Amino acid sequence: xxxxxxxxxxxxxxxxxxxxxxxxxxxxxxxxxxxxxxxxxxxxxxxxxxxxxxxxxxxxxxxxxxxxxxxxxxxxxxxxxxxxxxxxxxxxxx
Amino acid sequence: xxxxxxxxxxxxxxxxxxxxxxxxxxxxxxxxxxxxxxxxxxxxxxxxxxxxxxxxxxxxxxxxxxxxxxxxxxxxxxxxxxxxxxxxxxxxxxxxxxxxxxxxxxxxxxxxxxxxxxxxxxxxxxxxxxxxxxxxxxxxxxxxxxxxxxxxxxxxxxxxxxxxxxxxxxxxxxxxxxxxxxxxxxxxxxxxxxxxxxxxxxxxxxxxxx
Numbered sequence: 269x270x271x272x273x274x275x276x277x278x279x280x281x282x283x284x285x286x287x288x289x290x291x292x293x294x295x296x297x298x299x300x301x302x303x304x305x306x307x308x309x310x311x312x313x314x315x316x317x318x319x320x321x322x323x324x325x326x327x328x329x330x331x332x333x334x335x336x337x338x339x340x341x342x343x344x345x346x347x348x349x350x351x352x353x354x355x356x357x358x359x360x361x362x
Numbered sequence: 363x364x365x366x367x368x369x370x371x372x373x374x375x376x377x378x379x380x381x382x383x384x385x386x387x388x389x390x391x392x393x394x395x396x397x398x399x400x401x402x403x404x405x406x407x408x409x410x411x412x413x414x415x416x417x418x419x420x421x422x423x424x425x426x427x428x429x430x431x432x433x434x435x436x437x438x439x440x441x442x443x444x445x446x447x448x449x450x451x452x453x454x455x456x457x458x459x460x461x462x463x464x465x466x467x468x469x470x471x472x473x474x475x476x477x478x479x480x481x482x483x484x485x486x487x488x489x490x491x492x493x494x495x496x497x498x499x500x501x502x503x504x505x506x507x508x509x510x511x512x513x514x515x516x517x518x519x520x521x522x523x524x525x526x527x528x529x530x531x532x533x534x535x536x537x538x539x540x541x542x543x544x545x546x547x548x549x550x551x552x553x554x555x556x557x558x559x560x561x562x563x564x565x566x567x568x569x570x571x572x
Contacts, residue, residue: 273370280368280376287380293453296446303383332443353377359370 273359276321277352281306281314286349289324289341297337315339323348388449389563390510392556393437399550401430402499406542413535451510462502469494492537496526496544503548514555518548 277283284304289295301311315337318324323345327338341349368376408423473491480487500522507516525540532540 273373278368278373280372283368283373283376284380287377288384291381291384291449293448293450295448299387299446302446303380303387353374356370356373360374 273355274348274352276317276323277348279314281310282318283352285311285314285318285339286323286341286345289339290346290349294327294338294340297339300339318345321348384447386563386566387447388451389560390512390556391441391560392553393441394434395515395549395553395556397430397433397437397553399545399548399553401426402545403542403550406538406545410535410538410542413538455506455510458502458505462498465498466495469498489534489537490530492529492534492541493526496522496529496541499544499548500526507552512552512556514552515548518544518552521547 277286281304284306285300288300288303297308297311297315300306300315301308304311306314315324315326319326323342325340325342327340329336329338405423405426408419412418412423473487473494477487477491500519503515503522504519506512507514507519522544525544529537529540
């Protein structure tokens with residue numbers, strides 16, 4: 269029986285964001301934008317969806333008088349990511 | 363990157379691509395390591411020259427280690443300014459090296475107090491000081507070498523500890539040479555290797571326009 273893939277993670281940009289955040293303590297919006305090469309608008313929308321799912325937290329700060337958005341993966345986010353990878357492996361293993 | 367549904371294979375490829383992309387950004391510049399490798403080896407070699415060639419500078423060369431804290435702070439500020447992510451390693455390593463800095467400061471104080479007391483007896487305490495410093499140099503270098511997978515630093519740390527043991531049996535002049543030798547292998551050379559790796563990763567990122 270195949271495990272169901274988490275629909276929140278099973279989309280290109282959201283998965284890319286989670287893959288980047290899994291290895292860091294926190295990352296700025298600019299880091300995610302650089303690495304994913306996504307547009308700011310699209311990235312914001314996907315970040316909001318991950319935030320709503322409780323997979324990441326988004327902190328708004330100021331750095332050198334400029335607004336700064338910091339994203340951090342949450343514990344449920346880490347668990348969901350691990351579960352997603354395990355599900356992928358079960359698909360590919362069969 | 364556009365929003366689209368992925369096949370299982372594409373998902374795994376994307377995960378590994380993103381993790382690799384992120385990894386390329388984590389490279390340490392190695393500048394701090396080079397700075398301290400130069401400062402410590404220079405201080406030891408100058409002190410060795412003072413003893414060997416019987417001259418003395420108008421100031422204690424070891425004050426250079428305190429002066430070097432200023433460029434270190436500037437380097438840290440500059441590196442953090444352009445950084446748009448924070449890794450777990452960054453946080454732990456900061457605490458490890460901060461703890462090392464505090465320990466070195468305390469060791470300078472302790473050895474000067476004990477050294478003054480030892481001068482009243484015939485015990486040549488100053489002949490053994492390098493052993494304590496080298497012992498301490500090895501600890502953060504070993505942690506950085508293993509945790510951050512900087513292999514040359516790991517070898518450098520082991521060399522610090524070997525030199526620490528050796529200096530127990532050698533005279534003060536040789537101790538200074540061994541300290542310079544340890545600083546070059548523990549910090550200067552790994553720093554140069556890290557800087558080359560950093561430049562290589564940066565060029566790759568620039569080439570891929572990420």
